[in-house]
Amino acid sequence: MQPSRRRILESALAVSGQLGVRRLRILACAALAAPYPHLAFAQRAAPTPQCYDGDAPTIRQTDGPYFKPSSPERADLAEPGTRGRLVELGGVVLTRACRPVARALLDLWHADERGEYDNAGFRYRGHLFTDEAGRYRFRTILPALYTGRTRHYHVKVQAPERPVLTTQLYFPNEPANARDGLFRRELVMRVADAGDGLAARFDFVLDLR
Numbered sequence: 001m002q003p004s005r006r007r008i009l010e011s012a013l014a015v016s017g018q019l020g021v022r023r024l025r026i027l028a029c030a031a032l033a034a035p036y037p038h039l040a041f042a043q044r045a046a047p048t049p050q051c052y053d054g055d056a057p058t059i060r061q062t063d064g065p066y067f068k069p070s071s072p073e074r075a076d077l078a079e080p081g082t083r084g085r086l087v088e089l090g091g092v093v094l095t096r097a098c099r100p101v102a103r104a105l106l107d108l109w110h111a112d113e114r115g116e117y118d119n120a121g122f123r124y125r126g127h128l129f130t131d132e133a134g135r136y137r138f139r140t141i142l143p144a145l146y147t148g149r150t151r152h153y154h155v156k157v158q159a160p161e162r163p164v165l166t167t168q169l170y171f172p173n174e175p176a177n178a179r180d181g182l183f184r185r186e187l188v189m190r191v192a193d194a195g196d197g198l199a200a201r202f203d204f205v206l207d208l209r
């Protein structure tokens with residue numbers, strides 16, 4: 001592993017330790033080739049999570065008023081010329097028995113760099129499917145805050161032919177977390193600086209065996 005990648009990973013793990021989030025999975029460091037070489041992101045790790053059989057599924061949350069079906073299939077949501085801070089969001093989708101869920105649908109939508117949702121089009125909306133190891137990875141931006149909420153992403157996760165999990169993901173160390181009644185510590189991503197951007201990680205557990 002390159003020294004810079006190692007620093008990023010160690011930083012991410014330190015963040016996760018501070019969070020004390022129960023379901024954090026410490027992943028083997030296996031930096032893969034970056035699809036966006038201008039960003040020194042910590043890359044998604046090999047599918048060797050420290051997973052506990054029978055672990056609780058990821059918490060469900062409301063999808064809020066701005067979900068829009070039929071988003072485009074794409075991993076890169078960052079708009080050209082955006083002034084938002086780039087974020088690479090990745091992780092794995094697992095069953096409660098720690099099995100990776102291949103071809104799971106992940107639909108991501110969130111506010112833009114001004115805290116607004118695109119309800120006319122599909123900016124900062126997109127979906128993809130996990131690979132055979134249950135891995136996913138989006139490239140997007142840090143959403144701005146909007147009134148009444150802390151910073152968050154919305155996501156739907158669905159294994160093939162199974163029910164949809166709708167939830168939200170949160171950022172650590174956000175002052176507004178404490179003021180947001182929807183905020184749940186279990187839904188905080190591991191986030192670390194990665195070059196000019198951020199590397200964020202969250203592993204979903206679906207209520208499947």
Ligand SMILES: [Fe+2]
Nearest residue numbers: 064149152154
């Ligand atoms: Fe929202």
